[in-house]
Amino acid sequence: MELHLEEGSRVCIVGGGPAGSFSALHLLHYARQKGIHLELLIFEPRDQSSLGSRGCKGCAGILSTRLLTGLAAVDVTLSKEVIQSELHSYAVHVDGDIIRIGQPDSSRKIVSVYRGGGPHHLPGERPSSFDRFLLDQACAQGAQHIQASVTKITNDKLPIVFTNREQYTADLVVLATGVSSNNPLSPAFGYRSPNTQVMVQDELLRPPTWPPDEVSVFLKQQRGVFFGVLTPKGRCLNVSLLGHKLTQDAVSRFIDSIEISPEQGGLEGLCGCAPRIATSSARHFFGDRWVAVGDAAVTRLYKDGIGSAFYTTKRAMRVVVFDGISKQAFKKDYLPYCKNIALDNAYGKLLFYLWEKTLNTPFLLNLWKRAVSSELELPPEQRIHMRILWGMLTGDELYKDLTRLFLKQPALRGLMRGVG
Numbered sequence: 173m174e175l176h177l178e179e180g181s182r183v184c185i186v187g188g189g190p191a192g193s194f195s196a197l198h199l200l201h202y203a204r205q206k207g208i209h210l211e212l213l214i215f216e217p218r219d220q221s222s223l224g225s226r227g228c229k230g231c232a233g234i235l236s237t238r239l240l241t242g243l244a245a246v247d248v249t250l251s252k253e254v255i256q257s258e259l260h261s262y263a264v265h266v267d268g269d270i271i272r273i274g275q276p277d278s279s280r281k282i283v284s285v286y287r288g289g290g291p292h293h294l295p296g297e298r299p300s301s302f303d304r305f306l307l308d309q310a311c312a313q314g315a316q317h318i319q320a321s322v323t324k325i326t327n328d329k330l331p332i333v334f335t336n337r338e339q340y341t342a343d344l345v346v347l348a349t350g351v352s353s354n355n356p357l358s359p360a361f362g363y364r365s366p367n368t369q370v371m372v373q374d375e376l377l378r379p380p381t382w383p384p385d386e387v388s389v390f391l392k393q394q395r396g397v398f399f400g401v402l403t404p405k406g407r408c409l410n411v412s413l414l415g416h417k418l419t420q421d422a423v424s425r426f427i428d429s430i431e432i433s434p435e436q437g438g439l440e441g442l443c444g445c446a447p448r449i450a451t452s453s454a455r456h457f458f459g460d461r462w463v464a465v466g467d468a469a470v471t472r473l474y475k476d477g478i479g480s481a482f483y484t485t486k487r488a489m490r491v492v493v494f495d496g497i498s499k500q501a502f503k504k505d506y507l508p509y510c511k512n513i514a515l516d517n518a519y520g521k522l523l524f525y526l527w528e529k530t531l532n533t534p535f536l537l538n539l540w541k542r543a544v545s546s547e548l549e550l551p552p553e554q555r556i557h558m559r560i561l562w563g564m565l566t567g568d569e570l571y572k573d574l575t576r577l578f579l580k581q582p583a584l585r586g587l588m589r590g591v592g
């Protein structure tokens with residue numbers, strides 16, 4: 173059956189995180205191109221300017237190069253107030269050694285932001301919220317924000333979106349609820365949400381001597397923690413831990429285990445949360461008159477979830493405006509795009525597996541450390557292991573491309589140099 177949006181059609185976007193606001197921005201952009209006017213309602217209960225977990229969704233807040241370049245296409249320029257830090261290098265700490273890697277080239281810019289209004293106990297001026305900024309941009313371009321939680325979505329001839337107070341009949345529903353809450357779709361939709369893993373994080377006051385533009389990654393720092401990352405965000409440092417069955421006290425143990433010089437002072441937690449990260453794709457995530465986007469559909473493994481939300485929403489909304497809103501239309505053009513992300517994540521899993529094995533095998537770890545350090549003498553374009561590491565840490569390159577790079581001669585030769 174052919175289904176299309178028409179002049180004045182109503183689109184209900186459920187969730188006003190990055191995927192919800194990006195959906196609105198792309199939809200408005202394509203609708204302008206096609207010369208139709210749509211009614212866009214974004215349902216989001218969170219006051220994103222609030223402090224702590226009430227405003228924030230629990231995220232390190234690193235924005236990738238591909239996201240920053242993509243935003244211009246929907247007429248969005250990040251304001252100075254939203255950007256907390258520009259990040260130029262990573263310091264990887266492993267077994268007492270520090271490996272420093274810089275941006276492979278100056279065009280690969282990354283920045284950090286706050287998703288909400290900043291940590292609970294941050295003294296002084298409040299930072300600006302990235303999520304609030306995006307939602308305001310979507311509203312300035314024509315969307316309408318309804319500050320309410322969606323309690324239920326039913327599917328009869330048309331989908332109906334329910335809040336505690338009202339109900340809205342929609343021509344199309346865009347599900348952008350992420351993975352941190354129960355989705356409101358009725359079972360008739362057949363939607364199956366992605367698998368998730370718990371991460372723990374906190375915000376700390378950044379000690380005055382701590383580099384403002386360098387992300388610190390700690391490997392093998394603590395039992396059960398695969399990696400711990402300290403990301404500068406203006407006056408603060410975000411600490412995020414990925415590991416097995418982590419609880420909130422893992423953060424304080426992790427902080428205690430980091431050696432801080434006396435002049436850097438103590439590192440005390442200002443907030444603290446245990447958000448979920450998606451580790452697989454959703455199933456049955458579109459149908460006639462509805463489509464899931466962002467984390468609620470598929471995202472890149474461990475990295476660049478916000479950039480991924482930008483591009484899944486772009487593809488889905490292009491289908492919506494130019495190809496239609498039937499299950500068939502999404503299957504033809506949106507599904508293959510999402511499958512490619514899932515396939516790339518399989519390469520990502522392989523790379524992270526190899527990395528974990530390397531870290532736990534002293535001989536391999538030494539080879540790898542020597543290969544990376546010896547690249548410092550090479551011109552930037554020949555620093556293959558550093559580029560792979562930068563790509564894995566930032567999510568800035570496809571895992572598939574990084575795997576290919578790893579299996580090519582120069583990378584293997586680099587490793588073999590360590591044997592001799």
Ligand SMILES: Cc1cc2nc3c(=O)[nH]c(=O)nc-3n(C[C@H](O)[C@H](O)[C@H](O)COP(=O)(O)OP(=O)(O)OC[C@H]3O[C@@H](n4cnc5c(N)ncnc54)[C@H](O)[C@@H]3O)c2cc1C
Nearest residue numbers: 187189190191231232233234322349350466467476477478
């Ligand atoms: C610890 C951690 C660190 C991360 N670090 C990074 C990073 O540095 N960079 C990066 O790019 N990605 C990072 N990610 C991933 C990133 O957070 C997600 O990929 C991104 O938030 C996905 O955006 P989204 O809009 O799909 O979902 P969300 O950001 O989860 O937004 C969903 C929105 O829907 C709303 N909602 C939910 N249910 C309802 C309902 N019933 N009615 C109305 N609204 C509803 C919620 O309030 C929320 O605002 C990290 C994730 C974790 C867990």
